[in-house]
Amino acid sequence: MNKQLIQKLNRRSFLASSLRAALFGAFAINSSAFAQSTPWRNWSGGLNFQPQGRFDITEEEQLIELLKSTTGAIRPVGSGHSFSPLIPTDGHLVVIDQLNGILDYDNDSMQATFGAGSRLGDLGAPLYEIGQGMMNLPDIDRQTVAGATATGTHGTGVEFNSLSGYITGLRLVTPNGEIRDIDASDGDLFDAARVNVGALGVVTQVRMQNRSAYKLKKREWTAPTEDILSRFDELAANHRHFEIFPLVYSDYSLVLQIDESDEPIGQTIIPAEETTLADLRPLGVDATPAEKLAMNNALAERAEVSEAVDLSYKLLSNIRVNPFNEMEYSVPAEVGADCVREVLKTIYDEAIEVDFPLEYRYVKPESPWLSMAYGDEPHATISIHRNASQDYRPYFDRIEPIFWKYGGRPHWGKIHSLGFSELERLYPRYRDFVEVRESLDPSGRMLNDHLKKLFIA
Numbered sequence: 133m134n135k136q137l138i139q140k141l142n143r144r145s146f147l148a149s150s151l152r153a154a155l156f157g158a159f160a161i162n163s164s165a166f167a168q169s170t171p172w173r174n175w176s177g178g179l180n181f182q183p184q185g186r187f188d189i190t191e192e193e194q195l196i197e198l199l200k201s202t203t204g205a206i207r208p209v210g211s212g213h214s215f216s217p218l219i220p221t222d223g224h225l226v227v228i229d230q231l232n233g234i235l236d237y238d239n240d241s242m243q244a245t246f247g248a249g250s251r252l253g254d255l256g257a258p259l260y261e262i263g264q265g266m267m268n269l270p271d272i273d274r275q276t277v278a279g280a281t282a283t284g285t286h287g288t289g290v291e292f293n294s295l296s297g298y299i300t301g302l303r304l305v306t307p308n309g310e311i312r313d314i315d316a317s318d319g320d321l322f323d324a325a326r327v328n329v330g331a332l333g334v335v336t337q338v339r340m341q342n343r344s345a346y347k348l349k350k351r352e353w354t355a356p357t358e359d360i361l362s363r364f365d366e367l368a369a370n371h372r373h374f375e376i377f378p379l380v381y382s383d384y385s386l387v388l389q390i391d392e393s394d395e396p397i398g399q400t401i402i403p404a405e406e407t408t409l410a411d412l413r414p415l416g417v418d419a420t421p422a423e424k425l426a427m428n429n430a431l432a433e434r435a436e437v438s439e440a441v442d443l444s445y446k447l448l449s450n451i452r453v454n455p456f457n458e459m460e461y462s463v464p465a466e467v468g469a470d471c472v473r474e475v476l477k478t479i480y481d482e483a484i485e486v487d488f489p490l491e492y493r494y495v496k497p498e499s500p501w502l503s504m505a506y507g508d509e510p511h512a513t514i515s516i517h518r519n520a521s522q523d524y525r526p527y528f529d530r531i532e533p534i535f536w537k538y539g540g541r542p543h544w545g546k547i548h549s550l551g552f553s554e555l556e557r558l559y560p561r562y563r564d565f566v567e568v569r570e571s572l573d574p575s576g577r578m579l580n581d582h583l584k585k586l587f588i589a
């Protein structure tokens with residue numbers, strides 16, 4: 133069967149199911165007789181729910197038809213790698229992972245347009261083939277382009293924006309089914325849409341600023357946390373990417389430094405970073421903080437330096453196989469080190485039961501209104517994690533007020549407890565975003581309980 137015929141059939145069966153929905157429900161999309169779905173869960177397993185159904189979009193026209201012909205609650209979903217309850221809904225999921233791949237590119241401007249359902253990690257090799265590379269990547273690359281940019285996902289590097297900061301254009305299908313092609317000429321709408329928390333409509337295409345394909349050299353080692361924190365600005369300025377994973381109950385951090393390189397690929401066998409981190413986590417569960425400190429320091433002192441050279445997209449992200457839950461806040465970079473120190477000290481002084489390290493990175497100032505790095509000054513991001521099998525609440529509840537004390541802004545895709553009144557004080561253009569949201573979705577069909585808490589005064 134040729135591709136056109138398959139597309140036609142897909143479209144026809146989609147329209148037929150839309151019609152069924154219209155016949156069965158007062159609100160078409162709310163009909164329980166339509167498109168029953170399997171239960172949904174996020175990557176960590178911390179979020180589970182049963183949507184009424186899911187729409188698997190194979191063409192943009194289907195999405196437009198769906199949004200025009202229905203009125204019920206919907207939530208667009210990426211690859212489910214957010215920890216915060218952005219997705220759970222009484223209504224339907226909209227899944228666009230079949231809208232993927234490189235749709236267009238231009239090697240003069242070094243830009244490429246992606247189907248918004250593309251996984252970041254699936255774009256590296258085809259981009260390399262056309263001579264381009266993404267500017268930066270987050271810690272993992274299993275997120276979709278739409279999902280990652282919706283939450284302002286970032287990597288590390290004081291000279292590097294979040295992924296949203298590299299968007300030069302995007303296509304938004306509004307909640308009532310209109311296409312809006314948005315770029316910098318749209319001013320406020322562009323700044324609202326680049327970090328949209330999945331609240332403005334469904335993004336189907338994203339154009340991004342890339343650069344010529346490149347290689348990187350990654351170096352990992354352990355070093356005293358205080359030594360690195362006291363020189364962090366200088367180290368971050370001297371390396372393309374620089375970050376640390378401060379170990380809890382330890383005076384040491386795992387340090388990651390990445391720079392551009394012309395050296396041959398794959399010279400050193402690099403131990404999986406996750407294994408290194410696991411090795412360095414505290415041993416004895418029943419040990420006192422002082423005993424853990426002694427053990428962890430001894431272990432960290434013996435850790436080896438590792439190095440690798442490879443194509444950029446192979447070195448910027450990692451593979452995380454042990455599920456965890458995470459909270460991440462950004463604070464102005466000038467107070468970042470103090471905030472990390474206070475978190476580490478609190479864990480030690482209060483003997484909080486946790487073995488996951490923190491993560492400490494820098495992000496360049498940028499203009500998307502809901503970016504954690506919005507404004508004129510670089511931001512440091514600080515993450516805390518807990519194994520998915522453990523209750524994260526006692527730990528996260530204790531540490532979150534420390535982030536607030538330093539003016540912290542939460543990552544939209546990670547766990548936090550803030551609502552409208554706190555958020556509007558942290559993001560100078562928050563009310564402007566809320567106005568854009570109200571104008572695009574006056575009936576609130578894209579709001580689930582969590583988004584209502586974020587965006588309704």
Ligand SMILES: Cc1cc2nc3c(=O)[nH]c(=O)nc-3n(C[C@H](O)[C@H](O)[C@H](O)COP(=O)(O)OP(=O)(O)OC[C@H]3O[C@@H](n4cnc5c(N)ncnc54)[C@H](O)[C@@H]3O)c2cc1C
Pocket residue numbers: 175176207208209210211212213214215218219228248269270271272274275276277278279280281282283284285286287329330331333334335336452543544545546
């Ligand atoms: C192991 C791990 C490591 C991580 N590392 C990092 C990191 O280094 N840096 C960082 O900043 N974050 C990191 N994250 C967080 C992650 O990048 C974000 O939560 C991201 O949003 C997940 O993308 P996703 O495709 O899974 O989207 P989902 O989690 O499925 O959805 C996220 C948001 O995007 C919206 N959305 C999805 N598709 C669309 C669409 N087509 N149109 C409009 N809105 C849409 C959803 O409605 C939702 O609001 C990590 C998460 C995990 C699990």
